Every structure is written in C-alpha cells, then in structure tokens.
Amino acid sequence: MYAQMIKSEATQEDTEKLAAFQARIDAGQKIEPKDWMPEGYRKTLIRQIGQHAHSEIVGQLPEGNWITRAPSLERKANLLAKVQDEAGHGLYLYCAAETLGVSRDELTEMLLDGRMKYSSIFNYPTLTWADMGAVGWLVDGAAIMNQVPLQRTSYGPYARAMVRICKEESFHQRQGYHLLMHMMKGTKEQRRMCQDAMNRMWYPALMMFGPSDKDSVHSEQSMRWKIKMNTNDELRQKFVDETVPQAKYLGLEIPDENLRWNDERGHYDFSEPDWSEFFDVIKGNGPCNVDRIAARQKAWDDGAWVREAMLAHADKKAARRAAGELKNVA
Amino acid sequence: MSREWPLWEVFIRGQHGMSHRHVGSLHAPDSERAIKNARDVYTRRNEGVSIWVVEAKHIAASSPSEKGPMFEPSRDKVYRHPTFYDIPDEVGKM
Amino acid sequence: MSSDPHLVEFFLRQGDNALVLGHRLSEWCGMGPALEEDIALTNTALDLIGQSKLWLAHAAEIEGADRSADDLAFLRDAYDFRNVLLLEVPNADYGRTMLREFFFDAFQLPWLKALTDSTDDRVAEVAAKSAKEAAYHLERSAETVIALGDGTDESHAKMMAALDYLWPYVGEMMVDDDVDHAMAEAGVAPLPSAMRPAWDDTVNATFREAQLPRPDTKFAHAGGRNGFRHTEHLGHMLAQMQVLQRSHPGATW
Numbered sequence: 001m002y003a004q005m006i007k008s009e010a011t012q013e014d015t016e017k018l019a020a021f022q023a024r025i026d027a028g029q030k031i032e033p034k035d036w037m038p039e040g041y042r043k044t045l046i047r048q049i050g051q052h053a054h055s056e057i058v059g060q061l062p063e064g065n066w067i068t069r070a071p072s073l074e075r076k077a078n079l080l081a082k083v084q085d086e087a088g089h090g091l092y093l094y095c096a097a098e099t100l101g102v103s104r105d106e107l108t109e110m111l112l113d114g115r116m117k118y119s120s121i122f123n124y125p126t127l128t129w130a131d132m133g134a135v136g137w138l139v140d141g142a143a144i145m146n147q148v149p150l151q152r153t154s155y156g157p158y159a160r161a162m163v164r165i166c167k168e169e170s171f172h173q174r175q176g177y178h179l180l181m182h183m184m185k186g187t188k189e190q191r192r193m194c195q196d197a198m199n200r201m202w203y204p205a206l207m208m209f210g211p212s213d214k215d216s217v218h219s220e221q222s223m224r225w226k227i228k229m230n231t232n233d234e235l236r237q238k239f240v241d242e243t244v245p246q247a248k249y250l251g252l253e254i255p256d257e258n259l260r261w262n263d264e265r266g267h268y269d270f271s272e273p274d275w276s277e278f279f280d281v282i283k284g285n286g287p288c289n290v291d292r293i294a295a296r297q298k299a300w301d302d303g304a305w306v307r308e309a310m311l312a313h314a315d316k317k318a319a320r321r322a323a324g325e326l327k328n329v330a
Numbered sequence: 331m332s333r334e335w336p337l338w339e340v341f342i343r344g345q346h347g348m349s350h351r352h353v354g355s356l357h358a359p360d361s362e363r364a365i366k367n368a369r370d371v372y373t374r375r376n377e378g379v380s381i382w383v384v385e386a387k388h389i390a391a392s393s394p395s396e397k398g399p400m401f402e403p404s405r406d407k408v409y410r411h412p413t414f415y416d417i418p419d420e421v422g423k424m
Numbered sequence: 425m426s427s428d429p430h431l432v433e434f435f436l437r438q439g440d441n442a443l444v445l446g447h448r449l450s451e452w453c454g455m456g457p458a459l460e461e462d463i464a465l466t467n468t469a470l471d472l473i474g475q476s477k478l479w480l481a482h483a484a485e486i487e488g489a490d491r492s493a494d495d496l497a498f499l500r501d502a503y504d505f506r507n508v509l510l511l512e513v514p515n516a517d518y519g520r521t522m523l524r525e526f527f528f529d530a531f532q533l534p535w536l537k538a539l540t541d542s543t544d545d546r547v548a549e550v551a552a553k554s555a556k557e558a559a560y561h562l563e564r565s566a567e568t569v570i571a572l573g574d575g576t577d578e579s580h581a582k583m584m585a586a587l588d589y590l591w592p593y594v595g596e597m598m599v600d601d602d603v604d605h606a607m608a609e610a611g612v613a614p615l616p617s618a619m620r621p622a623w624d625d626t627v628n629a630t631f632r633e634a635q636l637p638r639p640d641t642k643f644a645h646a647g648g649r650n651g652f653r654h655t656e657h658l659g660h661m662l663a664q665m666q667v668l669q670r671s672h673p674g675a676t677w
Contacts, residue, residue: 060454071668071677084466095355303457309575314360370464
C-alpha cells in the first residue's frame with residue numbers, strides 16, 4: 001500500500017504498562033500524542049505515517065506529468081485539483097507524524113537521502129493520457145481499500161487525518177474511471193491507450209498491497225496495535241474482486257490468463273505479481289526511482305531560499321513591531 | 331538543516347454558526363501567512379467562514395496522566411444533563 | 425451584439441490572460457517551495473482556469489463560428505492568442521512567478537471591479553465572480569513579494585533580477601488600442617490606461633515594504649494583446665498544452 005513493508009519495532013518496556021496500553025487499544029480507545037506509548041509503537045508509526053505522507057507527495061509527480069497536457073479545460077481543472085489534494089493529504093499526514101516528535105523537514109530529508117521509502121507504484125511512468133484514468137481508478141482504488149479501515153486506526157491524529165483524506169479522496173477514483181469510460185467510447189487510438197495503461201498498471205497496482213502475508217514478518221505486531229487493519233492478501237483479494245467487474249464494464253482486458261471466478265472460495269483466482277520486480281523497485285531499480293527523487297530534491301533545493309526568506313521577513317516584521325511598541329511606550 | 335517554519339493549529343468555524351473547531355495543522359512563517367495558508371489548505375471545499383490559528387507551542391494542554399482527576403468528577407454529575415429531569419409529555423416541548 | 429469582432433477580441437483577451445497565466449501556474453503543481461505554497465498557488469491556477477472557461481465560452485458564442493471554449497484553447501495557433509506577453513514568459517524561479525502574479529493582480533483587481541459596471545451583462549457577471557478571486561490573489565502575491573524582497577540578501581537579489589526581467593513587460597497591460605476605445609465607447613469596459621493610478625499605488629506601496637526600487641525605464645514590449653508578435657515562449661507552451669487535441673483530431677476527452 002502507500003505504506004509497504006513497514007517494519008514493526010520490537011518493544012522492550014515495562015510489561016505492566018504494555019499490557020495496559022494493549023488493553024486500551026483492544027477496548028477501541030484512541031492513543032493521543034501525549035499518552036504513554038511503547039517506543040516501538042511510536043517508531044513504527046513514524047515510519048508508516050511518514051511513508052504514507054511521502055507517497056502522497058511523490059505521488060503528485062506521475063499525475064503532475066500530464067497537467068500541462070490535459071486535453072480540455074475541464075480535465076485540466078479536475079487533474080489539477082486532484083494533484084493538489086495529494087499535496088494536502090501529504091500535509092495532513094506529515095502533521096500527524098509530527099505529533100510523534102519528528103519534524104516535517106526531518107522526514108523530508110529522510111525521504112531524499114533514501115532512509116525512508118514511498119509506495120512502489122509511483123516509480124512507474126505515466127505514458128499516455130489514459131494513465132490519468134488508470135491511476136485514478138486502479139491506484140487510488142487500491143489506496144482507498146487500505147485507507148478506509150485506517151480511519152479506525154488506534155492513533156488519534158492518524159485516524160483523524162485518514163477521515164479527512166477519505167472524505168476528499170472519494171472523487172479521485174470516480175474521476176479516473178469516468179475518464180476511461182469516456183475514452184473507451186472514443187476512437188480506436190483512445191481505446192488502445194486505455195488497454196495499454198491497463199497492461200502496464202495492473203500488476204504494479206496489485207503490488208501496492210505488499211508481499212503476501214506468508215512472507216510479511218511485521219504484520220502481526222502492527223495488527224495487534226491496530227495500525228495495520230487488514231492483511232495484505234485480504235486487501236488484494238478485495239481489490240481484485242471489486243475491479244474485475246469494473247474492467248469488464250469498461251471493456252478492458254485484465255492481463256492475467258489465470259483470472260477466473262472461483263465458486264468454492266467465492267472470490268476471483270488471479271496470478272501473483274512478479275515479486276522480484278517489486279523488490280527491484282523497492283531497492284531503487286524501478287523505471288522512475290531516480291527521476292522521482294531528483295524531482296523532489298530539486299523542488300526542495302529550489303525552494304530553500306524562499307522558505308528562508310519568508311521566515312527572515314517574519315522575524316524582521318516581529319522585531320519592527322516590537323520596536324514600534326517600545327517607542328509607543330516611551 | 332535550516333530553521334523550519336513553525337507549526338500552527340487551525341480552527342475553523344463552518345457555515346452554520348457553530349464554534350470554531352480544530353481541523354488540523356500546517357506550517358507558516360507567521361500568523362498572517364498561517365491564516366492565508368489555512369484558507370488555502372483547509373477551506374478548499376467551502377468548509378469555513380472564519381479561521382483562527384494558534385502557534386502549536388502556545389497551546390497549553392491538560393496532561394493525560396491527570397485524565398482521571400480532570401474529567402472523572404464530572405461523570406457522576408448527571409444532574410447537569412437535561413435527560414436527568416423527567417418531565418411529563420403533556421407539558422409539551424421543553 | 426452578435427459577432428462584433430471587437431467584442432470577440434475583448435473576450436479573447438480576458439480569457440487568454442486567464443488561461444495562459446493559469447497554465448503557467450499549473451506548471452508549479454507538485455514543485456512548490458513548501459506544501460502550503462504549492463497548494464495555494466494551485467488554488468490560484470484553478471481560479472484562473474475557471475475564469476478562462478467563462479470568458480472563452482462567451483467569446484466562442486459571440487463569434488458564432490460553432491467553436492467551443494475548448495476549441496479556442498486547444499486549437500488556435502499562437503498568433504490568434506490575445507494574452508499580454510507578461511503572462512506567457514516562463515516562470516523561472518518562485519520569485520519571478522510571484523512578482524509576475526503580483527503585477528497582474530495589481531492590474532486585474534481594479535480592472536475586474538470596473539468591469540462589474542459593464543453595459544454587457546456577460547462581462548459584468550464574469551467580472552463579479554472573478555473580482556473576489558483576484559482580491560485574494562493580490563493579497564497573497566503582494567505579501568509574498570514583500571516577504572521575498574525584504575527577506576534575505578539572497579532573496580532580495582533574486583527579486584531584483586526578476587524585476588529587471590519582468591518590468592519591460594508590465595506596460596502592455598495599460599496601453600489602449602482600437603479595441604479598447606471601441607469597448608470604452610460602448611460602455612463595455614473602461615480604458616486599460618485608466619487603471620494606471622490604481623496600479624501605481626499598489627505597486628509603490630508594496631515595493632516600499634519589499635525594499636524594492638521602482639525601475640525608471642518606461643519601455644514596454646508589445647504584441648501580445650493584438651497577437652502581432654508573441655514571445656517564442658508561447659509556441660512551446662501551446663505545443664505542450666495542445667498536443668492531444670492536435671494529434672487526435674475530432675477525438676473528445
């Protein structure tokens with residue numbers, strides 16, 4: 001998902017405190033910033049919320065790639081509003097992470113120097129306008145699967161950020177699907193673009209949920225802490241089950257010859273993505289890893305003088321105001 | 331690392347005359363900019379008519395370890411709630 | 425008032441200004457110096473793109489040639505665009521982007537306010553909606569110019585460079601031509617030159633706080649508002665903006 005492969009931290013603390021903490025979570029209470037929490041809980045959350053925030057920010061890039069080429073004024077405004085929402089979501093999540101004692105600038109530095117990751121999906125390129133549809137429909141669709149249950153996560157600020165995000169994000173998936181619906185009714189070239197997008201995006205979208213639970217060593221602790229609400233395989237299955245009929249309605253073929261309804265399970269059977277590709281992407285060898293980080297680094301470096309100047313001006317203004325007040329007193 | 335813009339807590343009063351409600355936080359170099367940023371970040375969907383911002387460090391908060399003494403004493407004062415008082419239906423709306 | 429070429433021209437000028445600047449600002453989305461600035465600038469871009477849709481839809485309707493606002497935006501060549509040159513030159517850094525925005529906003533606010541009294545209801549209506557947006561744009565861009573001009577030595581130097589580059593382009597906004605005189609006579613719009621005192625006041629007051637000097641050169645490039653000679657930059661912008669409409673004639677999106 002937007003937070004993949006989050007390692008939970010081992011916790012060595014007072015067993016009595018730990019038990020009380022777990023009891024609160026089991027009782028459905030929210031943990032708030034000033035409450036006692038195990039160090040492992042705090043660190044895991046920073047990593048998870050941070051990665052989620054980074055994914056929103058890096059996630060602006062593949063879609064931002066098409067803003068200046070959007071084919072109508074309406075589509076241009078839709079896409080711009082959507083990419084802007086992602087900046088907003090990144091902002092809410094960074095603020096949630098900040099309540100755990102890490103600053104936004106620190107998190108940004110960790111993204112840029114590779115200490116922190118973002119979702120593998122954003123290391124894939126957007127090559128045609130149909131990708132704007134596929135990203136909205138498949139990528140945001142997959143993200144929503146994960147984000148809806150996270151509204152009930154145990155950490156208060158994270159849960160509240162997710163509530164806001166889910167509310168705002170509801171239009172994203174529909175916007176993508178709508179775009180594809182329109183293109184599928186269009187010319188042969190437009191339909192070709194849509195199928196091409198489907199072919200490229202399907203498996204990367206499945207990878208968003210992370211490796212199978214059999215291989216996921218960190219899930220258990222995070223699920224006990226209610227910072228991970230469902231297993232990767234559960235969510236992936238749910239995503240496939242919901243997406244197959246949607247693809248059929250569009251007239252798009254899912255690039256998986258093993259895809260078929262399994263009456264016994266009551267679910268679709270489908271092929272696993274190529275996990276070696278996933279691990280390559282995570283390690284930095286995806287098609288766009290280098291470009292994505294370079295783009296973020298450039299924005300960060302180019303913006304440094306602006307951030308500094310605005311702060312310097314605020315200081316000067318405060319000093320002038322204070323001097324003025326002193327003069328009035330004298 | 332250079333100095334970071336301070337963190338502000340944002341409170342917005344919605345359309346219907348309710349109290350200002352905490353909606354989230356953001357960064358800004360000063361209070362004027364924080365209000366503008368709050369307008370741009372937190373009212374994109376026509377959510378508000380009035381904005382307050384407070385620099386996060388200036389918020390004094392009750393400590394969670396005092397949660398018991400702070401809030402439990404009010405729990406048994408049911409007489410502060412209207413449903414404590416049984417009023418016959420014949421009296422009409424009250 | 426059907427198919428009055430001056431009136432079409434007038435609507436195109438309003439629509440193209442909003443479209444071209446909105447497009448330039450949209451290039452910043454995801455690249456801003458801070459998340460808050462990124463989000464705010466995109467709000468301005470969205471306002472402008474929304475405004476351009478309204479102006480261009482009216483232009484298309486008055487023209488009566490069975491074209492839509494999208495046709496005007498995505499299928500005209502550079503010499504048919506009627507925006508001022510100021511708005512098509514590249515963003516460069518954040519300082520130049522915000523200074524350009526400020527110069528435009530300082531014109532646009534009194535201009536749109538005056539247009540709310542237009543004898544043409546369509547003009548008055550679009551202007552009334554846009555003027556509220558412009559008022560906020562100006563507040564924000566002026567504040568940013570002040571902060572960056574006054575901030576650090578580095579930011580001041582960058583704002584001086586931006587000023588040198590942009591100043592020769594500001595005059596075009598306030599030079600009157602035949603179209604303007606025709607509009608003024610019909611009571612559709614005041615003369616752009618009439619905005620000069622308000623624009624000067626805003627710029628002077630802001631520059632004082634920003635510690636920026638007002639250049640004494642009066643030279644002004646021209647050629648955007650009448651389409652006679654755009655900069656080379658517009659062609660590149662349109663090549664990108666129009667690529668899908670141009671490469672798939674007749675397709676809808």
